[in-house]
Amino acid sequence: MNGPRPALVLAGGAGRRMGGLDKPLLDLNGHPLLARVIAALRPQVTVIAISANGDPARFAPFGLPVLRDELAGQGPLAGVAAGLDWAAGLGADALLTVPGDTPFIPTELAAALHPPPACAVSAGRVHHLVALWPVASRPLLQAILTTPGSRAVARASDQIGMRRVEFPAAPCDPFFNVNTPADLARARRRAREGAT
Secondary structure (H helix, E strand, O other): OOOOOEEEEEOOOOOHHHOOOOHHHOEEOOEEHHHHHHHHHHHHOOEEEEEOOOOHHHHHHHOOOEEOOOOOOOOHHHHHHHHHHHHHHHOOOEEEEEEOOOOOOOOOHHHHHOOOOEEEEEOOEEEEEEEEEEHHHHHHHHHHHOOOOOOOHHHHHHHHOOEEEEOOOOOOOOOOOOOOHHHHHHHHHHHHOOOO
């Protein structure tokens, strides 16, 4: 894995089940969820950006570039497409993506997903956004995004031919994500117990 190894944290979700709050900015025992995600990614990649729409100033404390979707309102796949454009500009061959509400991602994630295309699986569930996307898939993603009704991430993952890489879900699922207040409470307990 020579050359740039970029990662993109997807932080553009609406957070409907959290009352419209920015989930990656929610407090996890004194630090934003996003800080924990970034800390897990730093040793695995050479550069990190955040995918988010709205006011980028809310992410200024992290000191990372904030990428906006070229096609607003198209969901996380539009964020992946913007990230692939950014990665191409860096001269990278692949882009690692992770949701900003998954505070327990494994420290070996990037290596385990190499070579691209690959996405994570745990407890029988495919995590299409925890993935290593080939930069060469940019035209396919653009075509999917501009075709009405076809922007599903799972469909894009299948069309690209993502390998599925199994990660153990015990003792803790590394791709547990915070969607509800109950999930946030569970994440806080896990973090206090030292889960990684």
